[in-house]
Amino acid sequence: FEPLLEAHHRDRVQVYGYGHFLNVDEVTTRLRGKFDYYCDIAALEDQAVAQQIRQDGIDILVDLAGHTAGNRLGVMALKPAPIQVTYLGHPDTTGMPQIDYRITDAHAESEQSRQCSTESLVDLPQGFLWYRPPENAPEVTDAPIVKNGYATFGSFNHQARINKNMIALWSKILQNMPDARFLLELCVGDDEAVKAAYLECFEFYGIPAERIDIHTLSTHEDHLACLGSVDVALDSYPYNSTTSTCEALWMGVPVVTLKGDLHCSRVGYSLLSQLSMEFLAVDTTDEYVTMATALACKPEAISQMRDSMRLRMSASVLCQGDVLARHMENAFEHMWSEWCHKASSPVG
Missing domain, CATH: 3.40.50.11380 (Rossmann fold)
Structure with missing residues (x-):
């Protein structure tokens, strides 16, 4: 504003x-x-x-x-x-x-x-x-998949927007890619019970706790650095993220989002359209899983998007x-x- x-x-x-x-x-x-x-x-x-x-x-x-x-x-x-x-x-x-x-x-x-x-x-x-990019944003680093040899997915949405249906979808993606990991950023401080509840939910859908990294949000600088540690960000549904999506994109991270009928479930689509990246906004849960899986199987494409994203954003009407x-x-x-x-x- x-x-x-x-x-x-x-x-x-x-x-x-x-x-x-x-x-x-x-x-x-x-x-x-x-x-x-x-x-x-x-x-x-x-x-x-x-x-x-x-x-x-x-x-x-x-x-x-x-x-x-x-x-x-x-x-x-x-x-x-x-x-x-x-x-x-x-x-x-x-x-x-x-x-x-x-x-x-x-x-x-x-x-x-x-x-x-x-x-x-x-x-x-x-x-x-x-979107005005933060002045304290760190430089974009190489995609983690290049160094690690496996894909890292991440969610940076407020936990109020994360329900069991979302975790079930994310678990399907992880089941498709047995070596992949998932980073979940939460604003819960030292509440170990909340963290354990999320891990139990992933385990219910067949994903062991050792594949899930829970990061507790601290400073904004820490949050931006954390964004850079994933290869693909996964948006929430039915309530899409706005600021976190922009921040992920600024850190070079592509965001896969699921469209719905409500305004709140189409904001990701709106943001991506300003970057001519509408292909990352899908219509069904099956397409969401397929898009995330397919994207994570293309390290070169991830690296290319990562290297060019800030220039793309700066040149777009979004900025x-x-x-x-x-x-x-x-x-x-x-x-x-x-x-x-x-x-x-x-x-x-």
Whole structure:
């Protein structure tokens, strides 16, 4: 989101920010400075926030949280702006008639999700997401398969997105490749019981514990280095990863993802489409297993993708915030034009 703020042309849009942050850190402080005007609303009731927005004369109000924790949908329900939009934070419809539009793209929505959306969907032409690579990312190293002689798969998704069905799929891949290993990154600290539960689940599907490496997430630098220690990353389903997928790709690691009907199960497809790597986004669980297995059997292809991935990403719209900003501004201007046309049309 930060690069989008920076890239907006101020002769086209003026950006006001209303922040609900209970814990202020250096990122929060930095973001505040990117807005033309900023108001901290954490201590304000919904009515007071809505009144402030009306006083500020906001034309288009964009919600960035949806139904996630700490949201302020109560403000949106009061309709303080003539046009209200939801974007980025929540991977689905809000179900609120007070929100007019949801910003997305053609790859991120199925016919089913389009029919279920209460908002009008605005498809940005080259993807709805933008990624800024971390400055602390280590250099891309050689694919582990070259040194080890066997493939290493990995999952870097939040554990809330990992269910038994996912572990069953990953186990099928490992059964296809008896020498392969699996790295599972978890944010569980020193909770050995949780780690043991995951290992037991793999063992239930026929994969012994010695083939599974559980890595406990510590620092971001450690996480990025860990990404570089796998050959192929496997996305979660039905809730795809966003940031972890981008980070894996930046570390040169191809990501295999499974598409579904929900927006949250098509984000991987959306990201890969921006890199012209849609072939890694498959439609069925059988194709997921086949793609991961086939990819891991091609060390040269893995190495070629690894060596070229950062250049591919840097040259793509995924890493060009100014392109996304122009598309977003065009969308906002179209929304405003539509509203003005309706407002000026005679009633009846």
